[in-house]
Amino acid sequence: MTVNHYSPPPVTQEPLDYADLPIIDLSKSPRPDDVREAMQTHGFFYVVGHGLSPDENQRIFDIADLPFASVRDDEKRQYEGTMQQTGSYQGYKLRKYWHIDNGVQDEVELYNINRDITKRQHPEAVRPHLAEIEAFARHNHFNVLHPILRLLALGLGLPEDTLVNIHGYSSVGDTYVRFMKYYRHSTEDEEKTQSVWLKGHTDFGSITILYSQPVSALQILTPSGEWKWIRHIENALVINAGDALEFLSGGVYRATIHRVVQPPKDQRGRTRLGVFYFCMPDDNVKLLPLVDAKERRFVDADAPTMEEWRKGRTAAYGKSQLKKAEGEERIEEEVINGVVVKHYK
Ligand SMILES: O=C(O)CCC(=O)C(=O)O
Numbered sequence: 523m524t525v526n527h528y529s530p531p532p533v534t535q536e537p538l539d540y541a542d543l544p545i546i547d548l549s550k551s552p553r554p555d556d557v558r559e560a561m562q563t564h565g566f567f568y569v570v571g572h573g574l575s576p577d578e579n580q581r582i583f584d585i586a587d588l589p590f591a592s593v594r595d596d597e598k599r600q601y602e603g604t605m606q607q608t609g610s611y612q613g614y615k616l617r618k619y620w621h622i623d624n625g626v627q628d629e630v631e632l633y634n635i636n637r638d639i640t641k642r643q644h645p646e647a648v649r650p651h652l653a654e655i656e657a658f659a660r661h662n663h664f665n666v667l668h669p670i671l672r673l674l675a676l677g678l679g680l681p682e683d684t685l686v687n688i689h690g691y692s693s694v695g696d697t698y699v700r701f702m703k704y705y706r707h708s709t710e711d712e713e714k715t716q717s718v719w720l721k722g723h724t725d726f727g728s729i730t731i732l733y734s735q736p737v738s739a740l741q742i743l744t745p746s747g748e749w750k751w752i753r754h755i756e757n758a759l760v761i762n763a764g765d766a767l768e769f770l771s772g773g774v775y776r777a778t779i780h781r782v783v784q785p786p787k788d789q790r791g792r793t794r795l796g797v798f799y800f801c802m803p804d805d806n807v808k809l810l811p812l813v814d815a816k817e818r819r820f821v822d823a824d825a826p827t828m829e830e831w832r833k834g835r836t837a838a839y840g841k842s843q844l845k846k847a848e849g850e851e852r853i854e855e856e857v858i859n860g861v862v863v864k865h866y867k
């Protein structure tokens with residue numbers, strides 16, 4: 523089936539301060555120690571050798587643009603998610619839903635699709651492509667997520683399938699495909715937010731698989747407290763740990779703080795299209811440390827299940843009243859299920 527081709531702008535020529543991240547080649551039997559080291563030192567790494575061809579990669583970006591470019595606003599509203607009421611992240615999140623800073627709302631649209639594509643109805647333009655989207659989810663689950671989880675479990679000294687066993691494809695849980703499109707902000711809003719489009723945050727789940735794309739905007743907070751840009755690598759994946767993996771690994775693997783800012787000058791004014799697979803343990807998993815905890819964010823008796831954590835985080839994200847952290851100029855906080863969650867300016 524033909525789909526309009528989505529053409530992103532070329533990569534930026536500006537000399538950005540890039541993070542120097544390791545590259546893990548899944549086709550070359552990576553060593554668990556290297557993956558642990560990558561996760562511990564940087565919290566982010568690239569994956570290549572994942573088995574999706576450059577053509578298949580381009581095809582999924584073309585499909586990813588459909589929910590935004592080929593669906594009218596009134597139809598989008600029919601398929602809007604109910605994040606605040608139900609804590610569920612399926613369907614659209616339309617623009618100006620999250621508060622960023624100083625009264626400025628976001629300019630990003632999301633369309634989230636559970637890996638079980640039959641869970642919800644989808645807009646007309648997406649329907650002919652559901653089988654391909656499901657195949658894409660399966661590819662991510664079995665050829666990317668599971669191999670990485672095996673390496674991460676071995677890296678903790680646990681049996682290889684410990685994490686795989688709590689990330690079932692058919693279990694009850696919320697692992698999903700996300701398509702995401704950013705639009706430009708007005709000059710006035712850029713000033714009010716100091717050009718931050720999405721504040722520094724951690725993801726809720728275990729790992730996030732992000733398909734590298736050419737518009738620079740993603741930054742990670744390094745251990746020394748500096749923001750560094752993520753460099754685009756054609757057909758690579760950018761992997762990071764989220765809260766659930768931090769909890770399960772007793773803080774060995776850290777949920778890394780990242781944010782999205784206005785792209786560099788030569789890419790400004792262009793839209794930015796993203797493709798992701800957001801992974802989380804099965805809903806019923808208690809997020810207790812599987813190894814001796816380095817650091818604890820809660821006592822065992824208070825550990826949330828994945829379902830409780832994702833619902834609490836999803837309902838609050840971009841909607842809750844954040845409080846300035848004491849003595850920390852650029853950190854704001856909220857409490858979710860009794861656990862302090864930080865957001866960074
Ligand atoms: O758009 C990006 O590059 C990152 C988005 C992100 O951090 C998120 O959706 O959680």
Ligand SMILES: [Fe+2]
Nearest residue numbers: 723724725780
């Ligand atoms: Fe994120």
